[in-house]
Amino acid sequence: MTLLADLRDLRVALATPAGPAQVLDGVSLEIPRGRIVGLVGESGSGKSTLALALLGLLPASLSRLDGSIRLDGEELVGASPERLQALRGTRMAMIFQDPMTALNPLFTVATQLADVLKRREPGLSGAERRARLLGMLDKVGIADPERRLHAYPHELSGGMRQRVMIAMALLCRPDLLIADEPTTALDVTIEAQIAGLIRDLRRDFAGSILFISHSLGLVAELTDEVAVLYAGTLVESGPTAEVFARPRHPYTSALLACEADLDRDVREALSIPGEVPSPLERGTGCVFASRCIRAEHRCREETPLPRPVEAGRIAACHFA
Ligand SMILES: Nc1ncnc2c1ncn2[C@@H]1O[C@H](COP(=O)(O)OP(=O)(O)O)[C@@H](O)[C@H]1O
Ligand SMILES: [Mg+2]
Structure with missing residues (x-):
């Protein structure tokens, strides 16, 4: 299987008032062509930073940015801002948690969607473009698309804005679509509808998707492969069904235990005891050692590197 995106030993450090924060600490991730890869991990683990690094939007x-990000063989670390901008909205597109990040409040839905389409298919006539926009709004489940086309973002509900942003991303026909917690800001009913929409997309979207989500249920349902991030480190990856059925890293097990069979309210109240270590102080040893029920002396001394534990599966644990 060929790789669309190949991240190798990615390291991202951000300057903060308290000093440099090592937000990604040597992450390697492969996104095969035509596949959906899930990215999970508690809040603060570096998921959004990884997405922004891919897009060149850190x-x-x-x-400091070290390591390698290849898109279709092309190195993006060190690429010019112009080159990265040319890739965004054509080869790569992103659905953000907050649609207002992507939508401009000053322009109608029609103007913003038409801009995307003009860039991607400059040869279309005005009438053809309009027909495509209406078709796309209909496809993402917007009722009365004629009227919505002339609305401004603030005139739409949160769920509707999310649909417009998805329409915008799809009009790009990107090779890589990144969805960063696309359902997190929505209420439960709308969350289910948007999840359904992403499920439908699986059928007619030919590109690859990096699907970032808090919801392990959605990730289990929608993704082929999954990567688990913890404190800027990749702790486990592999085919989703296998990773969720037989996790090899204690952090993955703990995440799954928090989510298992619980409804949303209970789940949010429950979490893994202890805190994610601060990116300001990354010591030696395993990043998860301070919260791990299996941690031994060795875990605090020696950093476990991600290693193959069986075909297609990687885990960074001395005992995996
Ligand atoms: N612009 C920024 N400046 C400084 N620190 C940041 C910035 N953005 C994110 N961080 C820190 O980087 C870490 C990872 O953040 P993020 O990538 O947003 O994680 P996630 O998406 O998994 O919740 C967190 O500790 C966060 O506080
Ligand atoms: Mg995030």
């Missing part, structure tokens, strides 16, 4: 506080 914050201005970036103090």
